[in-house]
Amino acid sequence: MTALLRSRYAVGIGFLVAAVLLFAVAPALLTTFRLGLLGKYLCYAMVAVGIGLAWGRGGMLTLGQGVFFGIGAYLMAMHLKLADAGPGGVPDFMALISSDGVPGWWEPFRSGAVTIVAILVLPTLLATLLGLATFRRRVRGAYFAILSQALAAAFAILLIGNPTATGGSTGLNNFKGFFGFSLRDPANRQMLYFIAAGVLLLMVFVAWRLMVSRFGELLVACRDAEERVRFLGYDPATIKTVAFAVAGMMAGIGGALFVPIVGIISPNDVGVVPSIGLLIGVAIGGRTTLAGPVLGAIAVAWAETTLSEQFPSGWTYAQGLLFMLVVAFLPGGLASLVSWRRRRSDTADPTAGADPEPAPAEVLAPAEGRTT
Amino acid sequence: MDILVTQVFNGLSVGSILLLAALGLALTFGQMGVINMAHGEFMMAGAYTAYVCQQVLGDAGLSLLVSLPVSFVVGGLLGVLLEVTLLRRMYHRPLDTLLVTWGVSLILQQLARDLFGTAGVDVPAPGWLSGPVEILGFSFPRSRLFILVLAIVAVVAVTLLLKLTPLGRRIRATVQNRQLAESAGISTRRTDMLTFFLGSGLAGVAGVALTLMGSISSNLGTSYIVDAFLVVIIGGIGQIKGAVIAAFVLGVAQSWIEYSTSASIAKVIVFALVVAFLQFRPQGIFQVRTRSLV
Amino acid sequence: MNKDYLELSGLTVSFDGFVAVDGVDLTVLQGDLRFLIGPNGAGKTTLIDAVSGLVSATGRAEFAGEDLLGRKVHQIARRGVGRTFQTATVFEELSVLQNLDIAAGAGRSPWTLLRKRSGVPEAVTEAMETVGLADLRDTKAGILAHGQKQWLEIGMLLVQDARLLMLDEPVAGMSAEEKDETGRLLRRICVDRTVVVVEHDMDFMRSFAKSVTVLHAGKVLSEGTVAEVQADPKVQEVYLGPGQHSAEEAAIVLGEGV
Numbered sequence: 001m002t003a004l005l006r007s008r009y010a011v012g013i014g015f016l017v018a019a020v021l022l023f024a025v026a027p028a029l030l031t032t033f034r035l036g037l038l039g040k041y042l043c044y045a046m047v048a049v050g051i052g053l054a055w056g057r058g059g060m061l062t063l064g065q066g067v068f069f070g071i072g073a074y075l076m077a078m079h080l081k082l083a084d085a086g087p088g089g090v091p092d093f094m095a096l097i098s099s100d101g102v103p104g105w106w107e108p109f110r111s112g113a114v115t116i117v118a119i120l121v122l123p124t125l126l127a128t129l130l131g132l133a134t135f136r137r138r139v140r141g142a143y144f145a146i147l148s149q150a151l152a153a154a155f156a157i158l159l160i161g162n163p164t165a166t167g168g169s170t171g172l173n174n175f176k177g178f179f180g181f182s183l184r185d186p187a188n189r190q191m192l193y194f195i196a197a198g199v200l201l202l203m204v205f206v207a208w209r210l211m212v213s214r215f216g217e218l219l220v221a222c223r224d225a226e227e228r229v230r231f232l233g234y235d236p237a238t239i240k241t242v243a244f245a246v247a248g249m250m251a252g253i254g255g256a257l258f259v260p261i262v263g264i265i266s267p268n269d270v271g272v273v274p275s276i277g278l279l280i281g282v283a284i285g286g287r288t289t290l291a292g293p294v295l296g297a298i299a300v301a302w303a304e305t306t307l308s309e310q311f312p313s314g315w316t317y318a319q320g321l322l323f324m325l326v327v328a329f330l331p332g333g334l335a336s337l338v339s340w341r342r343r344r345s346d347t348a349d350p351t352a353g354a355d356p357e358p359a360p361a362e363v364l365a366p367a368e369g370r371t372t
Numbered sequence: 373m374d375i376l377v378t379q380v381f382n383g384l385s386v387g388s389i390l391l392l393a394a395l396g397l398a399l400t401f402g403q404m405g406v407i408n409m410a411h412g413e414f415m416m417a418g419a420y421t422a423y424v425c426q427q428v429l430g431d432a433g434l435s436l437l438v439s440l441p442v443s444f445v446v447g448g449l450l451g452v453l454l455e456v457t458l459l460r461r462m463y464h465r466p467l468d469t470l471l472v473t474w475g476v477s478l479i480l481q482q483l484a485r486d487l488f489g490t491a492g493v494d495v496p497a498p499g500w501l502s503g504p505v506e507i508l509g510f511s512f513p514r515s516r517l518f519i520l521v522l523a524i525v526a527v528v529a530v531t532l533l534l535k536l537t538p539l540g541r542r543i544r545a546t547v548q549n550r551q552l553a554e555s556a557g558i559s560t561r562r563t564d565m566l567t568f569f570l571g572s573g574l575a576g577v578a579g580v581a582l583t584l585m586g587s588i589s590s591n592l593g594t595s596y597i598v599d600a601f602l603v604v605i606i607g608g609i610g611q612i613k614g615a616v617i618a619a620f621v622l623g624v625a626q627s628w629i630e631y632s633t634s635a636s637i638a639k640v641i642v643f644a645l646v647v648a649f650l651q652f653r654p655q656g657i658f659q660v661r662t663r664s665l666v
Numbered sequence: 667m668n669k670d671y672l673e674l675s676g677l678t679v680s681f682d683g684f685v686a687v688d689g690v691d692l693t694v695l696q697g698d699l700r701f702l703i704g705p706n707g708a709g710k711t712t713l714i715d716a717v718s719g720l721v722s723a724t725g726r727a728e729f730a731g732e733d734l735l736g737r738k739v740h741q742i743a744r745r746g747v748g749r750t751f752q753t754a755t756v757f758e759e760l761s762v763l764q765n766l767d768i769a770a771g772a773g774r775s776p777w778t779l780l781r782k783r784s785g786v787p788e789a790v791t792e793a794m795e796t797v798g799l800a801d802l803r804d805t806k807a808g809i810l811a812h813g814q815k816q817w818l819e820i821g822m823l824l825v826q827d828a829r830l831l832m833l834d835e836p837v838a839g840m841s842a843e844e845k846d847e848t849g850r851l852l853r854r855i856c857v858d859r860t861v862v863v864v865e866h867d868m869d870f871m872r873s874f875a876k877s878v879t880v881l882h883a884g885k886v887l888s889e890g891t892v893a894e895v896q897a898d899p900k901v902q903e904v905y906l907g908p909g910q911h912s913a914e915e916a917a918i919v920l921g922e923g924v
Contacts, residue, residue: 059467061467061470063470130647133647133650133651134647134650137650137651137654138654139650139654141466141467142401142405142407142466142467142470143605143650145407145467145470146407146598146601146602146605147605147643147646147647147650149598149601150598150599150601150602150643150646151643153598153639154639154640154642154643155640157635157636157639157640158636158637158639158640160636161634161635161636161637162636209780209782210780212782213779213780213781213782213783214767214768214771214774214778214779214780214781214782214783215779215780217760217764217767217768218768218779220757220759220760221757221760221768224757224758224759225755225756225757225758227739227755228751228755228756228757229768230739230740230743231718231739231740231743231748231749232740232743232748232768232769232772232822232826233740233743233744233772233773233826234740234768234772235738235740236740272594272598273594276471276474279471280471283471313482313485313486316478316479316481316482317478317479317482319475319478320475320476320477320478320479320482321475321479322475323471323472323474323475323476323478324458324472324475324476324479325475327468327471327472327475328458328461328462328468328472331465331468
């Protein structure tokens, strides 16, 4: 896989094929509605790129990406609601629930520029803080996973508990325009799709550059033997925090684009369940690879739409089975099947395809008294 | 004063439920390293077992007493099934057990919705557990006192079992050094299975207790699982006494903060407090210092 | 005198009341190849754990005039202190070259880190030659033979530019030739460095040690050249049990030349 990543040629062709598919083939074949759905999947794929980096390369199993996704999404939604608001500048849902007017902390987001900066900065900042608070104290593995999940739970409860400010459990919806462009116009909706496709390709490019950089090698080193990295004079906390912050930023951007494309954001999209749901695509595609998380996330989102249209409860069973079977029996994801043939012909490499996780003791303990 | 007593009691009551939920996790997560996300659904299964018992037996008091052991066995068998089919092959990659068991929990929840419907069902408490009881001029709900007592009994039973019985010794030996335990003639496979039976059985018992708190539905487990894991983390891995303290501290803190702010803010504050606590004691209240645990 | 030397005074480590290292005084000069020996539980590994910052300790542990105690592991590493572990710990998913390149780069700027490596740093090429892994530069470290992993670890210490090297049982599990190879390597690299080796292998110790410290129950029992230590009655007592011992008996356990 590493060899594949390092070959500029292979990656270049991959990008070219992806660009043709996203910018030429898909718009030609799909209706506006289906293209919108694809746009939604692309937003999930953006989160998946970040998860691939944090979890696949860095070993940080984050169950809280919904939080960063949600912050990006709610910031965008707040701006759109304020921009849509009629006389008095109070969004429709607020005027319905209470007469207090717009909360003070909403006000800055009347400005589009402030909103965009906030979307880029706030999720990244929160991820950085959480990363520093945990990784510096060597809280990792299961501890980190559960903390990130607790954060997702708290975030969803916070949103539901404040209906006047966040729309409560219905969330924010019914957006009319996007930075001055009407969302009713199919041409503008197509433009949104193109933006999402472009942003996703850019993110994959960034992830690729990170993976092949020295930083990327260090990140894998931290995943497999954090203690050893420390004895070489690096602070693993910094390395992991950077990767986690990038993942948070990507999730935030994905959330922000999700809002105008899908037209609604609610606690159902950001809580514990959707946060873990984002992982399955990454696991299926191949968590340590570049393209695996993206393709896996798109495929899973597509399957969810298709299956739950026909069998509402069937999808939950299917999702449950996917988690059980893929993670238990195919930890490398589908990518490990693809690279299997290459491996056979290449070198007899007994460790490739072995699971990329550290030993149990390593995972469980944020230990201080450990020699290896 | 009244408010103080009421809040502390509420906290202890919440804590006792967390403790019942976390006790089983302290065994499966703490002793075996498996992150069982389906633990909450095993609680749900215990609660629905209590419901079925009451439908079959009719009498609320009798069915409650019957359902405690029956739910223990139901939870335990679910756990053994999970251990034998999936988890056994995954002990070398504990983080992945989280995702696999998450899949199991999704399926169990959907199964519950398909079997019992999406609306919640009620399991009325027997007469001798309804209403309050007066102690020193304060009135406490009997059902909550029952849960508190149940939690204490469970803790004592598990502690004695680990300390005094051959099974307990085998469990502790396997946790401390799997290979050595094997070469000393302990079947670690059987020990793993029994540990999982015990831990998951406790989830079943916790489920019965939850029927006394209100109606039960398929998402019963999800509302407790995160907090239960936090209890184990705060308590320190593999530490029963740590889990006890953590459960009650978390319970009291949560109900106190909820009382002084709101339920939604309380969750965020509690999360921040947990992260802050881990800055000082990243290994929980009780940490074992050793030279090396390679 | 060169100030690159290790000086421990009153170094003490205790775990919940159990004292693993008990007031050790120890000085190792640059150019020395010091072997730490002693029965199991003597505190050898704990001692280097303490110096490298893995466990907290009291007393003083100075290297190059700076106290190391109380600093974080990575800060100590940046002061030129490197170590290996009983079980070779290399980054299994990365190639030999990548392993060495990471070891060489603790001082790199963030900007350098975020770019792809262009060319191989000279120190890395040199280290690959020194430890004899140049032909395997693109092999994943995970599939190296046991001895090769140990050499890779030593190579990582070299490119890390560690001036104090602490090796924990570097020849455990090696064949006789590999041991000789490793011993000669250690003799080469100790010329301008301070090297401490924890080892149980008495033959290896006898062939390559420049000086020896014997630890027992957390304390220094004896110190000197190989011959001096072997002749020390206290050492014989610890290894052979109390009482008088013939030269033959001592020779069997502690090696020839007593």
